[in-house]
Amino acid sequence: MTQSGSTSAPSTSLYQRFYEVVRRIPPGRVATYGQVARVAGYPGYARQVGYALFRLQGQNTDIPWHRVINAQGCISYSPFRLGYDDLQKALLQAEGIHFDAEGRVDLQQFGWDPWEA
DNA sequence: AATTTGACCATAA
DNA sequence: GTTATGGCCAAAT
Numbered sequence: 001m002t003q004s005g006s007t008s009a010p011s012t013s014l015y016q017r018f019y020e021v022v023r024r025i026p027p028g029r030v031a032t033y034g035q036v037a038r039v040a041g042y043p044g045y046a047r048q049v050g051y052a053l054f055r056l057q058g059q060n061t062d063i064p065w066h067r068v069i070n071a072q073g074c075i076s077y078s079p080f081r082l083g084y085d086d087l088q089k090a091l092l093q094a095e096g097i098h099f100d101a102e103g104r105v106d107l108q109q110f111g112w113d114p115w116e117a
Numbered sequence: 118a119a120t121t122t123g124a125c126c127a128t129a130a
Numbered sequence: 131g132t133t134a135t136g137g138c139c140a141a142a143t
Binding site (some may be wrong): 015034046 | 137138139140141142
């Protein structure tokens with residue numbers, strides 16, 4: 001079969017793939033960067049997930065980026081986010097997620113099961 | 118086209 | 131418990 005030239009490249013960008021997964025995270029649940037990458041079909045791309053979400057800053061998105069945290073169960077603070085990190089915690093608390101005294105979330109309890117529902 | 122960037126993760130000492 | 135380090139890879143500049 002002549003493949004008309006280009007290989008079967010995804011019409012959507014890789015990052016957009018991550019956005020779709022993040023969008024599927026139900027309220028009151030959190031997912032880790034590594035998990036999002038894995039569910040998207042790209043294990044090991046955790047870093048790219050973080051970078052993808054970083055590009056969302058200031059853009060109109062229906063993506064619950066605040067439901068994505070790191071594998072340690074805590075929010076990834078960074079000088080680049082200038083307050084957005086603090087906003088994230090507020091949004092999660094508003095969804096009923098409780099934080100530990102160390103500012104961590106109990107992934108055993110609030111962790112999202114992509115294969116659930 | 119090469120360099121820089123990054124909100125990560127796992128392991129080791 | 132902490133700190134350091136390597137690996138991971140695409141998008142933006």
